[in-house]
Amino acid sequence: MPYVKVPRRATGRYAVVAGTDAPRKGRGPVVRYLVEVERGLPFDGEDFAASVHATLNDPRGWGRFLRVDHGPVRLSVALTSPVTTNRECRPLRTGGELSCWNGRRSVINALRWATGVEQYRGDLEGYRQYVINHEVGHGLGHHHVHCPGRGRPAPVMMQQSKSLQRCLPNPWPFPPSGRRASDLSGR
Structure with a gap:
């Protein structure tokens, strides 16, 4: 992936990415959300929206999400x-x-979106999946947690951007370990 120079300051105003994307198939509640990109950033809004949508609707993710370009919505994801x-x-x-x-x-943060963090050892896509799942996790009512033990996957609600606390990087709320998302209640 080519290096992208991210300005420290853009316009301070957001543009909603036009269009809609359907939730993944399955049962359970659907969360309506929209994607915004601050004007003046060197990123394609449709590419960012596609990354967000793919992450949120991954089977290892929080649930089922419908991307829209107008309200009402439960949350927004803004670059x-x-x-x-x-x-x-x-x-x-x-x-x-x-x-x-x-x-x-x-x-x-667009700077971290462009560069990732050391903890992800060059896995920019994994870091991007983590930061989306972590911040949206807060919007779903989840709070920060700590590393469950040395060498274990870090919970997605752990502050992995700061430290892994001897855990391994993990971008998913429900990595392939048998756990399943039961609902979006924040439990």
Whole structure:
């Protein structure tokens, strides 16, 4: 993947990515969401929306998600410059590097979207899946957790962008281990 130079500051205004994408097949509730990209970032909105949708609807993910381009929605996923991330994530201090959940928006830091983190050892796609699942997980009512033990997969709600605490990187809420998503209640 070619290097993308991410500006520290973009316009501070979001554009909703047009279009819809159906939820994965199956049973259970469907979560309506939309995707936004801050204007002035060097990313294609449709590519970002496709990555978000594929991640959210993966069988290892949280459930079933319907992407729309208008409300009402339960949440949005927004690709955001570092400066706007700082503003949108207040009172959390992101240092221009972290992503966050705030209000009804998963704020995905564009700098980290472009570069990933050391903990993922060059697996940019895996890191992107992690950050989407982690921040949307907050929107579904899940909270931070700790590493369950040395050498075990890190829970997706662990702050893997900061540290793996001796766990292994894991981008999925329900990795192939027999666990299944029962609902989106936040349990």
